[in-house]
Amino acid sequence: MKYGLYDRPPVGTSILSALQWMIVAVSSSVAVPLMIGDVYGLQADEMSHLMQQTMFFIGLASLLQVWIGHRYPMLEGPAGLWWGIFIILAQLGASAGLQPREIGQSFQLGMALAGLLFIGFGMLGWIGKLQRWFTPLVSGTYMILLAISLCSNILTGMLGIGFQHSKEVQPGVALVSVGIVALVVWIMRTKRFSSFAVLFGMVGGWVLYAVLGWTEPVRPADQLISWPSFFFWGTPRWDWGVVLTSMLTGFVLLTNLVTSMVVMGKATNTVPTDSQYNRGGVFTGVSHLLSGVSGVVGMIPLSLAAAVIQTTRMASRLPFMLAMVGMMLIGLLPTVAHFLAALPTPVAYAAMFISYTQLLGFGLKDYVTVKMDDRAITVGGSSLLIGIGVMFVPAAAWQKLPALVSFLFGNGLLLGVIVCLLLEHVVFRKPTDSQTQKDGHAA
Structure with a gap:
């Protein structure tokens, strides 16, 4: 590790690292408001406003966490579970005669209530105790399934499918993506610039796309500053199905918080304390409250941050805090937000590819620490097979089931971790030390 959590890199290094964190934050979240806007039928100006809301509150929530929450440089970003539920319930709501905006209004209330759940668990000190449930077998399963669940989107994006509305593989885009990955790997092997490999990969790829004429023109902004607003979707409304789903999601995402902090601890060569787990839980609740009152997709700590640190060997909190202040500024400046949103998605996927491989590496390292006896093979193997198998079941196959059931069984990552x-x-609980001694005396 070049720079630890509390190290202060030189000014130039801090600025470049902060810029890299900003680009990582934008690239990992820019697609979510675009997808939600498309599904919910938002107009161009509404989608732009949702984009700015997302950037501003990602910066604010992440800054609160690294400052007084768990104190790790870990991005708060749109949770895959949340935006997946956003899309699923929008489709189910349409079949029930509900308008998409009504679903959004209910989600605002549901996310706020989920935030209160996090805050309550954190203040009661329960999250620190929950982390004991996440043994290397559980956290390893989580990281492996997370990497596998992401690989389809990553490779699809790198091949150019969906880029500029293409439904087919674009050989030119795929070739450039391979070149960007090679560039990132090459820079990582240099001692001087290894911490900025992802940044240089994105900038280099973006410049090449511009030279080839593959970039879209940046849409001009109508105003210099646009302040964040409350309740993007309108006045919150109560819907039992959406609210209950939101509360269940909040409870399940406690697992994400714990596993993300475990992985971050390994990436930074530290061991999270119970106090850190509980503070992280409280401020994850705060980020959910912010999501609820602003109308953006619910935010959680992203394990991707650990992969970035592992790749760049830069764990310092200072550049990260500067980057999150920058994210908040992006959320206030429509011109900058429009410019960064113009980053071609295949470039982002290709530059981040090596970082995503680190997620799989964390999971495999956890598995290596486990003695692979019959019990461990049964637990790990069953969980992975069930989780991966569900990922291959078409989403449409679950739509006729109740929302809660389709949400649970339609998500391979979630189901695999629960199993x-x-x-x-x-089912295969190990006997406690006291029970083992008692059985020994009985024998």
Whole structure:
């Protein structure tokens, strides 16, 4: 590690690292408001406003976490579970005669209530105790399934599918993506610039796309500053299905918080304390409250940050805090937001590819620490097969089931982790030391 959590890099290094964190934050979240806007039928100006809201509150939530929350340089970003539910319930709501905006209004209330759940668990000190459930087998399963669940989108994006509305593989885009990955790997092997490999990969790829004429023109902004607003979707409304789904999601995302902090601890060569887990839980609740009152997709700590640190060997909190202030400024300046949103998505996917491989590496490292006896193979193997198998089931196959059921069984990552928890701690629970001694005396 070149710079630890509390190290202060030189000014130039801090600025470049902050810029890299900003680009990582933008590239990892820019697609979500675009997808939500498309599904919910938002106009161009509404989609732009949702984009700015997302950038501003990502910066604010992440800054609060690294400053007084868990104190790790870990991005708060749109949760895959949340925006997946946004899309699923929008489709289910349409079949029930609900307008998409009504679903959004209910989500605002649901996310706020989920935030209160996080805050309550954190203040009661329960999150620090929950982390003991996440053994290397559980956290390893989570990271492996997370990497596998992301790989389809990553490779699809790198091949140019969906870029500029293309439904087919674009050989030119795919070739450039391979070149960007090679550039990132080459820069990582240099001692002087390895911390900025992702940044240089994105900038280099963006310049090449511009030379080839593959970039879209940046849409001009109508005003210099646009302040964040409350309740993007309108006045919150109560809907039992959406609210209950939101509360269940909040409870399940406690697992994400714990596993993300475990992985971040490994990436920074530290061990998170119970106090850090609980503070992280409180401020994850705060970020959900912010999501609810602003109308953006619910935010959670992203494990991707650990992969970035592992790749760049830069764990310092200072550049990260500067970057999050910059994210808030992006959320206030429509011109800058429009410019960064013009980053071609294949470039972002290609530049981040090596960072995504680190997620898989964390999971494999956890598995290596486990003695692979029959019990471990049954627990890990069953969880992985179930989780991966569900990922291949078409989403449409779950639509006729109740929303809660389709949400649970339609998400391979979530289902795999739940199965692993049950097998590890209930079905094949290891005997405690006291029980082992008692059985020994009885014999």
